[in-house]
C-alpha cells in the first residue's frame with residue numbers, strides 16, 4: 101500500500117470516528133462576533149495552525165480550501181466571504197466530505213449568518229485539483245502538504261499555483277523540522293499520514309514554494325508542535341517538530357530572486373533624517389522597516405554602523421520593503 105493510500109484510510113477513519121488528539125494545535129479557536137464553531141468541528145480540527153487571516157480576505161475573494169477535515173476553517177473563511185460558493189472545499193476522502201457536509205448543517209443551525217451553500221464541496225485530489233486555471237484569490241491548506249513526498253509536494257504546489265490568479269495567495273500551515281528525520285521515520289507511511297514524519301526544514305519548505313514560481317513568501321508564525329522520543333518512535337534522539345504559518349504570493353519572480361519575509365526589520369539610527377539605499381528602500385530614522393531576507397542581506401553588506409538588522413522573528417504581518 102502506498103503512503104497516499106495509508107493517508108486516505110487514516111482520514112476515512114478520522115471522518116467516521118472523530119479523533120480529538122490527531123493533530124495538536126496551540127491555536128486558540130477563533131473568537132469573532134457572531135461566529136459559533138460547532139463542537140464537532142472543534143473535535144475534528146486536524147490542523148496545526150491557522151490559515152484564516154482577515155487581511156487576506158478583503159474584497160470578497162474567491163477561496164479554495166484543500167483537505168477540508170471537519171470544515172472548521174471553511175466556516176471561518178465563509179465568515180468573511182458570505183456568498184454562495186464563495187469557498188470551494190476539495191477533499192479526496194468521500195467520508196470526510198460527507199462528515200463536513202453534516203457539520204456545515206449544524207453550523208447553519210448555530211450561526212444565523214451562515215448558509216451551507218456558502219461552501220461548495222468537490223471531490224478531488226490535491227495533486228490534480230478540479231478547479232479552473234487562474235480562478236482563485238486565496239487558496240489554503242492546513243496540515244496536508246507536509247504529508248506529501250518530494251515529487252507529490254511539487255505537484256501539489258504547482259496545482260495551487262495554476263489555479264491562483266496573478267497576485268493570488270496560497271496560505272498554509274504545516275509542521276516543519278530543522279533536525280532532518282531518519283529514513284525509518286520518513287518512510288513510515290502511518291507516521292507520515294499523521295503529520296509526524298514528513299516535515300521539512302523551513303528553508304526547504306520555502307524553496308519548494310519559490311521553485312514553483314511564487315515571488316513573495318511570508319512566514320507569519322512559528323510555534324512548538326510535537327516531540328518524537330526514542331521510547332515511542334523509531335528514533336535514537338529526540339526530534340523537535342514545530343509548525344509554521346506561511347503565505348506564498350503569486351507575484352512575479354524578481355530578477356534577483358524571491359522576497360522571503362521571515363520577520364526581520366532594519367533600523368537606521370544615524371545622524372540624518374533617513375537613509376536611502378537608492379534601491380527603493382528608505383529607512384526613516386529610528387523607525388523599524390520590515391525587510392525581506394534579501395534586502396536584510398544587502399543592507400548588512402553595506403557595512404554601515406548606523407543600521408541595525410534584527411534576527412528573523414518568524415512573525416511577519418505585512419508592510420515593509422519590496
Ligand SMILES: C[S@@+](CC[C@H](N)C(=O)[O-])C[C@H]1O[C@@H](n2cnc3c(N)ncnc32)[C@H](O)[C@@H]1O
Pocket residue numbers: 107108111112123144145146147148166167168169170171173190191192193196224225226227241242243244295
Ligand atoms: C491533517 S487533515 C487536515 C484537515 C483540515 N485541513 C484541518 O485543518 O482540520 C488532512 C485532510 O486532507 C485530506 N486529504 C488527504 N489526502 C488528500 C489529497 N491527496 N487530496 C485532497 N485532500 C486530501 C484528508 O481527508 C483530510 O481532510
